[in-house]
Amino acid sequence: MRRLLLLAPLLMLTVVCGVRQYSESDAADVAREVARQAGERLHSQRPRTAEEVGRSASRIDGVEVLRLTGTSTHDGEGVGVVVRTSGSAYEGSLDVQEIVVYRCFEVRVSPTSEWREVPRDVDCPDNPPLTFTPPPTPPELPYSELGAVLPEVPKGGRVDEAEVRRALATLDLDPAIRTEVRAAGGRVGVHLSLKGNGYDPQDCVLARVTPGEKAEVWVPPRIQRMPGEGGCDVGQALDPLPPPH
DSSP states (O other), X not given: OHHHHHHHHHHHHHHHHHHHHHHHHHHHHHHHHHHHHHHHHHOOSSOOBHHHHHHHHHTSTXXXXXXXXXXXXXXXXXXXXXXXXXXXXXXXXXXXXXXXXXXXEEEEESTTOOTTOOOEEEOXXXXXXXXXXXXXXXXXXXXXXXHXXXXXXXXXXXXXXXXXXXXXXXXXXXXXXXXXXXXXXXXEEEEEEOOOOSSSOOOEEEEEEOTTXXXXXXXXXXXXXXXXXXXSSHHHHHSOOOOOO
């Protein structure tokens, strides 16, 4: 009997330690899942710099970016992002307590990264979380302003391409805005756009000046502004594609 009484505390300690280890493991699994979901959100075929990837990762709830390696997603092995996440679990059967753990993982972002790839456990760097400056705000393409300055040509009149160019010059457009003007078939088309990345819809505004009609200004549907769809150039300003079905 005395031996059983001596063994009882040891058995209880073993059980408690077992629960603690199991709970910490659960909490670590939660932290790993947060990192995995972050990698899933960062996964993309679009080329990005390490700065862009880090900035995107830092905006994900529950994620701290501690280290970046590589220069861009499409160079070498891509961009490595060491993130710190947390996870929680509960332990104990009588006095339930919450356990919170912090873990670090490396998420690899490149065209060859696997979808929903499980991140690799790494030691946490000693440095504080990295901070990122906001990306530069791209200029806004004029829409109503463009319609206001384009000339109205009476029916039977002639559209002057030079006059349209002079009207555009009054807008004092940002140098980042690309401008194309072309005359054809008695009309003049205008195409204003920003540099695209080859993956996302092109930002553009089209306009057309036709004798006897009010100048038209429009933005093509998103599907027509996708790369390769050809719905966002000066040719489409003169002869637009039919609307998608």
